[in-house]
Amino acid sequence: MNPSPDTPAPETLLPLKALEFSILLVLTRDESYGYGIVRAISDRDVGGLELAPGNLYHVLDRMIGQGLIREAERRERPDDADSRRRYYAITPFGRRVARAEAERLRAVLGTAESLELLAGEGGG
Numbered sequence: 001m002n003p004s005p006d007t008p009a010p011e012t013l014l015p016l017k018a019l020e021f022s023i024l025l026v027l028t029r030d031e032s033y034g035y036g037i038v039r040a041i042s043d044r045d046v047g048g049l050e051l052a053p054g055n056l057y058h059v060l061d062r063m064i065g066q067g068l069i070r071e072a073e074r075r076e077r078p079d080d081a082d083s084r085r086r087y088y089a090i091t092p093f094g095r096r097v098a099r100a101e102a103e104r105l106r107a108v109l110g111t112a113e114s115l116e117l118l119a120g121e122g123g124g
Contacts (some may be wrong), residue, residue: 013066019049019059024068025089031072034060034086059099068094069103069119071117 016024019041023076026032026040037060063069072087090098112118 003024007067010097012091013068013097014101015105016097016101019051019055019061021098021101023059023063024048024094024101025088027069027088028095028098031087031089033088037088063094064088067091068097 004094022041022044023037025044026037032040034053034056038053038056041049041051060069064071068091069088070091072089
């Protein structure tokens, strides 16, 4: 799928902040709501990120504005006790940005490995 001419290149948003990348990773698997995103990030212990719900919604709104995520249509779920939950989903552009960030981080990690900076590689 070709992006529209007015869609920026994913690389223009790089590097992503750790929280933004973590949100994209969570939403790559499935739609989620705010607290579900917080729990998923916390469960993965992504870089020791600590997240206050107020900060999360500010970041989610910014990511919607950038076209990385969108508010998902409300779907009834068996485990959903709160009909006020706002669900979020990654967009195709968000997926391309997440892929570009993962590739950027792979290159950074390759440099760290070549410099023997990672434990178990003779540098720790």
